[in-house]
Amino acid sequence: MSLTEAEFLYPDYDFAPHWFEHGGVRQHYLDEGEGSPLLMLHGNPTWSYMWRDLVRDLRSDHRCIVPDHIGMGRSDRPDESVYTYTASSRLADLERLVQHLVAERGLPARGWTLIGHDWGGIIGMAWARRRPEWLARIVILNSAAFPMPTGYRLPWYLRLIRGGGRPPAWLVHRTNTFALAASRLGSASPLPPPVRRAYVDPYRDRHRRLAVLRFIQDIPLTSADPAWPLIDVGLVESPQLAALPMLVCWGGRDRVFDHHFLAEWLRRFPSAEVHLFPRAGHFVHEDARHEVTARLREFLGRPTEGQR
Structure with a gap:
């Protein structure tokens, strides 16, 4: 099911839509600006709207x-008979999209900057580990790309939904509770009502929420879980990936990706540049949007090893 143009008239989201079709399913993406490519990947239950400020600020140079x-x-929103809503499918989608952009839309096969948040970090880093030679930099906002850190326990409400119990799973699929909660609890400071609406609206009908539920149910905890191959990456990163410049912008009040995850990012990438925003929540890009944009712009302005 496709969504109409009029359904996406939201604050600061006036970008031209682009579409990539594969297997009869259309994937929407933004393609703004000129210069070295930035790949911005959202998580659950967000969408490309979350990156609007970065796109507007960075498209002049990227x-x-x-x-x-x-x-x-x-x-x-394809039926599950057509599309498998798993993290592995998302990784395959990303690889196909990037290959299309390189082959058909003139993007280079080198010099990409990956920017990931939430599930976007997991999916993006799985792609990066397969294609490290394509990357110039990595930027991580509250996310993961490895098994649950020692000492961490998934919040109870996510465990209930993930377990498939009828009441919690029913609430996520039959009502817009999860997206509504994320729009209010994801940020430490209240979002303006039009912005909250923009986050929630794409999931306002039941048939539009299946991906939200499946993302939660796909959270990998053990080697038996379908998404486990995306995070089963060993104790250390490859030297090629670990050598890439990395920027981490982290909201200190995240209810899911807490200090355990930040510590694991630093253990795996000890040379990463880290900016902790202690008053920001999971939506660090909203709570500290001006600071995050400034840090990212400065980070992108530095020459990489291949540019020196």
Whole structure:
């Protein structure tokens, strides 16, 4: 099911839509600006709208590629007989999209900057580990890309939904509770009502929420889980990936990705540049949007090893 143009008239989101079709399913993405490519990947239950401020600020010097995962944002909502809503499918979607952009839309096969948040970090880093030679930099906002850190326990409400119990799973699929909660609890400071509406609206009908539920149910905890291959990456990163410049912008009041995850990022990437925003929540890009944009712009302005 496709969504109409009029359904996406939200604050600061006046970008031209682009579409990539594969297997009869259309994936929406933004393609703004010129210059070295930035790949911005959202998580659950957000969509490309979350990156609007970065796109508007950075498109003068960079080409911003911002996809909506299938079943989210402006992308199609196929039936599960057509599309498998798993993290592995998202990784395959990303690889196909990038290959299309390189082959058909003139983007380079080198010099990409990956920017990931929430599930976007998991999916993006799985792609990066397969294609480290394509990357110039990595930027991480409250996210993960490895098994649950020692001492961490998934919040009870996510455990209930993930377990498939009828009441919690029913609430996520039959009502818009999860997206509504994220729009209010994801940020430490209240979002303006029009911005909250923009986050929630793509999931306002039941048939538009399947991806939201499946993302929660796909959270990998053990080697038996379908998404486990995306995070089963060993104790250390490859030297090629670990050598890349990395920027971490972290909201200290995140209810899910807490200090355990930040510590693991630093253990794996000890040379990463870290900016902790102690008063920001999971939506660090909203709570500290001006600071995050400034840090990212400065980070992108530095020459990489290949540019020196």
